[in-house]
Amino acid sequence: MPDGKLLERRLDGQTLVQGNFLKVCRDQVELPDGAVTTREYVVHPGAVMIVPLLDDGAGPLRLVMERxxxxxxxxxxxxxxxxxxxxxxxxxxxxxxxxxxxxxxTAAQWARAGVLHPLVAYSTEFIEIWFARGLTAGARQLDAGEFLDVFAATLDELQGWCRDGTVTDAKTLIGALWLQNVQSGAWALDWQRPPSA
Structure with missing residues (x-):
């Protein structure tokens, strides 16, 4: 659909905060009707999310999750x-x-599902959604100051947590949506074996 009548044009801008990871900006923009206003937003470098399928033959499909x-x-x-x-x-x-x-x-096969924009009103952040299968366990290499628990959950457990509000993280909710549609056959993934796998 043509979006020319919806575009906003940047006139000027300034950086309000420059952090180690994020930057906060305020721009002056011209609206489609010629009016001028400001837009404040967070500049984010982008991210990935992985839906790791633990298909080890130990009962129903399980997913590697974190707390x-x-x-x-x-x-x-x-x-x-x-x-x-x-x-x-x-x-x-x-x-x-x-x-x-x-x-x-580590995973033997990978498939890129798509991309999501979790905070379109005030951030440039995008998150690529990747699926991984053929998992092999190894040692974690957490960053300094990073603390998290890793566990396995079934698809039924994940869907229950999404339904009852236990899972509120937007990217995980989108990952669950993708997984549900892949499992039902409604959406397909193009699996590949990267050279480094």
Missing amino acids: QFRYPVGQTIIEFPAGKLDPGEAGLACAQRELREETGY
Whole structure:
């Protein structure tokens, strides 16, 4: 659909905060009707999320999940493994690195499901969604100051937690949606074996 009549044009801008990880900006923009206003937003480098399928033949499909305290909301959150892109890092390389570092697992096969924008009103953040299977356990390599529990959950457990509000993390809810549609056959994934796998 043509979106020309909806576009906003940047006139000027300034950085309000430059942190180690995030930057907060305020831009002056011209609206489609010619009016001028401001937009404040967070610049984020982008991230990946991994839906790791633990298909080891030990009963129903299980998923590798994490529990991590998230300071801004003051809660321990159940989520899929995820992490931010390093400068110049490709999505798959980041997904492989984050899965290994946070959970200790490596995967033989990978499939890129898509991308999500979790905070479109005030952030440039995007998250690539990756599926991983053919997992092999190994040692975790957590970053300094990173504390999280890794555990396995069934698809039924995850769906129950999404339904009852135990899982509130937006990227994990989207991962569960993708997984449900992949499992039902409604959505397909293009699995590949990366050279480094």
